[in-house]
Amino acid sequence: MFLLNRGKAIVLSCASISQASYYTTAKRLDENYTHFGYKTVKTEEKAGRVLDVFSSVASKYDMMNDVMSGGLHRLWKDRMIQKLNPDNKAVLLDCAGGTGDIAFRFVNYVERQHSQFTDHPNVTVCDINNDILEVGKSRALERGVSLNWVCSNAEELPFPDQSFTCYTIAFGIRNCTNISKVLQEAYRVLRPGGRFVCLEFSHVSNPILSKIYDTYSFQVIPVMGEVIAGDWNSYQYLVESIRKFPAADEFKQMISNVGFKVVAYEPLTFGTCAIHSGFRLK
């Protein structure tokens, strides 16, 4: 969990928790149907609906992240990069990379840690949504950071096998239609020794905190979405999609199933998020 101490973020691990009560496994869908938030939709429709959500929020996306999380998403993302701890030879694929938040942090980290030795870090941001990539490209121009930008579905990556040493995905995988395919692709494009790190919303186990979190999620976030971004539905989808994402232990098992080793996760901020990680060993 994150605590703040005189302006410094301190990261403590919470106990690993099972949150089965949140994840609705009761209704097993056949492969022709999937979840889009709490709605059941045809599998082939989900990616288009997710595209619409992120096109709709693209211009306000960064500001809404700060408002909704009270700035906490910055600490979570910093922790993700700290955990990845890339060296100066790292070649990163940031999947579902959106407006480049993870990529910028990665570049800063490598340049800070290895200032004498490194060329400009090799970073590719991949996202299915061109509108959101365009916002990222403008941010990169303003910052004078050079990154590769690729528009593609995380389930079918346009990269050869073993192209990267690090694969990150932050708040992206729960939006994908087939999570196992995303994980298989992550494994395929990583070199042996490469690291997978995923930051994603998770589930709060403490019953009192979870009530407060639910109230905030369902009563406040869509209202903020409407007032600030003029878009209730996208933010309603956001909170529903979080509830539909597998519990941390279940997701950990999915990561192991595709071949990753030393698979682990670290809950953050009472379990609202978790950083999942694993290695491709051979």
Ligand SMILES: C[S@@+](CC[C@H](N)C(=O)[O-])C[C@H]1O[C@@H](n2cnc3c(N)ncnc32)[C@H](O)[C@@H]1O
């Ligand atoms: C909540 S945003 C996260 C963006 C960024 N990683 C961050 O943490 O700020 C989710 C992103 O996932 C992207 N996305 C959704 N489905 C995807 C897919 N199947 N393949 C690639 N990107 C996808 C969306 O377009 C969106 O930019």
